[in-house]
Amino acid sequence: MTAMQTKSPHSSDGSDYSLRDHFRIWRTMLTISLEERLVYRGDFALGTLLRFLPIVTQVFLWTAVFSAAGRSDIAGYSKNDIVAYYLLAMATRAFSSMPGLAGSIARGIRDGSIKKYLVQPVDYIGFLFAMRVAHKLVYFAVALGPFVLVLFLFRSYFPAIPDVGTIIAFAASLFMAFLIGFFLEATLGMLGFWFLEVASLLFVYMLANYLLSGHMFPLDMLDGIATGLLGISLGDVVKMLPFEYTAYFPAAIWLGKISGPAMYQGLLIEAMWVIVMAAACRLAYDRGSRHWSAVGG
Amino acid sequence: MNASSRLPTVDRSLANDDVIQVSGLSKSYRVYDKPEGIAASISGLFRRKHRTVHALQNIDLSVKRGEFVALLGPNGAGKTTCLKLLSGIITPTSGEARVLGHVPWDRENAYRRRFSLVMGQRNQLWWDLPASESFKLHREIYRIDAGHFDRIRDELVDLLGVRSLLLQPVRDLSLGERMKLELVASLLHEPEVLFLDEPTLGLDVVAQHAVHGFLQHYQSARRVTVMLTTHYMKDVAALCQRVVVVMHGSILYDGSLAAFIDRYSTHKLVTLEMSNAPNPALLARWGSDVEVRGPEILVRVDRTQVASVLPELLEIPSIVDITVEDVPLEEIVASLFRSNDSGNSRTHDGAPA
Numbered sequence A: 001m002t003a004m005q006t007k008s009p010h011s012s013d014g015s016d017y018s019l020r021d022h023f024r025i026w027r028t029m030l031t032i033s034l035e036e037r038l039v040y041r042g043d044f045a046l047g048t049l050l051r052f053l054p055i056v057t058q059v060f061l062w063t064a065v066f067s068a069a070g071r072s073d074i075a076g077y078s079k080n081d082i083v084a085y086y087l088l089a090m091a092t093r094a095f096s097s098m099p100g101l102a103g104s105i106a107r108g109i110r111d112g113s114i115k116k117y118l119v120q121p122v123d124y125i126g127f128l129f130a131m132r133v134a135h136k137l138v139y140f141a142v143a144l145g146p147f148v149l150v151l152f153l154f155r156s157y158f159p160a161i162p163d164v165g166t167i168i169a170f171a172a173s174l175f176m177a178f179l180i181g182f183f184l185e186a187t188l189g190m191l192g193f194w195f196l197e198v199a200s201l202l203f204v205y206m207l208a209n210y211l212l213s214g215h216m217f218p219l220d221m222l223d224g225i226a227t228g229l230l231g232i233s234l235g236d237v238v239k240m241l242p243f244e245y246t247a248y249f250p251a252a253i254w255l256g257k258i259s260g261p262a263m264y265q266g267l268l269i270e271a272m273w274v275i276v277m278a279a280a281c282r283l284a285y286d287r288g289s290r291h292w293s294a295v296g297g
Numbered sequence B: 001m002n003a004s005s006r007l008p009t010v011d012r013s014l015a016n017d018d019v020i021q022v023s024g025l026s027k028s029y030r031v032y033d034k035p036e037g038i039a040a041s042i043s044g045l046f047r048r049k050h051r052t053v054h055a056l057q058n059i060d061l062s063v064k065r066g067e068f069v070a071l072l073g074p075n076g077a078g079k080t081t082c083l084k085l086l087s088g089i090i091t092p093t094s095g096e097a098r099v100l101g102h103v104p105w106d107r108e109n110a111y112r113r114r115f116s117l118v119m120g121q122r123n124q125l126w127w128d129l130p131a132s133e134s135f136k137l138h139r140e141i142y143r144i145d146a147g148h149f150d151r152i153r154d155e156l157v158d159l160l161g162v163r164s165l166l167l168q169p170v171r172d173l174s175l176g177e178r179m180k181l182e183l184v185a186s187l188l189h190e191p192e193v194l195f196l197d198e199p200t201l202g203l204d205v206v207a208q209h210a211v212h213g214f215l216q217h218y219q220s221a222r223r224v225t226v227m228l229t230t231h232y233m234k235d236v237a238a239l240c241q242r243v244v245v246v247m248h249g250s251i252l253y254d255g256s257l258a259a260f261i262d263r264y265s266t267h268k269l270v271t272l273e274m275s276n277a278p279n280p281a282l283l284a285r286w287g288s289d290v291e292v293r294g295p296e297i298l299v300r301v302d303r304t305q306v307a308s309v310l311p312e313l314l315e316i317p318s319i320v321d322i323t324v325e326d327v328p329l330e331e332i333v334a335s336l337f338r339s340n341d342s343g344n345s346r347t348h349d350g351a352p353a
Helices: A009-016 A019-039 A041-050 A053-069 A079-096 A101-111 A115-119 A124-153 A164-190 A199-212 A234-240 A248-254 A260-291 B009-014 B038-046 B079-086 B131-141 B146-160 B175-187 B205-222 B233-239 B257-264 B280-286 B303-314 B329-342
Strands: A226-229 B018-033 B049-064 B068-072 B094-099 B115-119 B193-197 B225-229 B242-247 B250-256 B267-274 B288-293 B296-302 B319-326
Touching (some): A019 A124, A101 A199, A124 A164, A164 A260, B018 B079, B068 B233, B079 B094, B079 B225, B242 B257, B303 B319
Parallel strands (some): B115 B193
Antiparallel strands (some): B018 B094, B242 B250, B267 B319, B288 B296
């Protein structure tokens, strides 16, 4: 929502659009993109279900790792902890990952179809945001059943349900994970105003994200690894990057790996990244759409 | 949306004045020349030869409220660049422009609510949804009062005869049907200025005719200001009183369509219908380019000679019928482009149109 109400410098004259007008536009966009999403229900349902396959391979992999190591504990994680961690990281990534966002922005820039948003009295970033919320709503509607089923099947792997404060912090971190994911990918897409093709840039981002978000392994495993600089560990560096907030951080809150002051500090850094990425996205759009030469007819 | 909110007091002074004012407008692009071949592609990774393309050079133009202007010119002449500048999609290299009192590339909402840009086959309609859904979104974006919106939509839909298509997914429609619905979408907020980029591109004759008829009716009924780029001279002949010819980024001609024909058409086309097989050699002395089409002979006669040539032609014994016409607009424009091109060495001014 914050994205919607951030006014672009070009709409300063459009102050006659009240908050209520913005909300109405946003609501209509949301309904329309919901309807559009539902057109391809088959593809959507299949894509959603296939997302659950990797977790099965992760469970097998870590079972093998634990039996080969002959230990019940690796870097402070039991086998149960690891499975619970992967399930939670997967749930977080369902919020923070933005399939196709950057690519579709760059495509719109390359083929010129972004033009319609430049000539209509509408904020492009707000529009993308509404689209993405719709996308996620449909996704969760389809994925909720399977998610609940998987969590139920693996319930014995989880620790006891945490207290209300932790659950609230978890929810806040999830919501911000969505915002960081959205603005980060949207910004990457906007770089298309300069480079036109952002596929390889996206690849680098995906790789960095895979390693540094906690998608591959719990990031506190990096805490003991020194960078060779003034006693700073690799874990300390990763904490300052936006990536870990899109998978590791919310999962770690739920599992009680992070709590107290460290948790508040993490939430603060996460909130800071939301603001930084939102500003970067706005800047990239404003500068980019002025730099761009409107190719392709 | 009521009339007073659409026409702020600032612009009343412009009511009978220029809606579009352009002075010294230029747009240059830096493009990079990529020579052929893989070796050149690799060296292009390190060093690129850039060159500046002048898509528009020092254009001056003013358009009054209610004018219907055609922008003509070969591909890459700068027509589309001109519309992109006036609709604020791109910013100029130098020069000024005001449309309805606004600087287009400031992209103020106050401006964007008052004009529309229709770009050939680029859809503003949602591909997988019926057009009526896209229209609803326009209603919110342009804040059109619900009752007013229904009235406007019904009027447009009936004029174009597309009511039955409103509930079909856009992807299932034909090109012509889509274009009509695009037009409806772009007119729902009752724009005062309409930019049309190749509105009939790819349409069959029937659909072209429908679009022409609609635009003509709509423009004269509403007195909107229209600028249109096109390759089809039928568009121009059917719609526009004023023609602006753009070549190599500069304006070559700006004036009425009638004066344009008067100035650049040097010949009349005389068609003779004969009762028996004609001998074209007989007619060579009356004009250039004699052409035989079945029982008909087409002769191009110098316009100054028509009056003296006609009586002589009528005396040919086997003649059945005779008609005198202007040379088709296509030919006039094509020959103008050709003659200008040969006299101009800057043939690579093609902008990424």
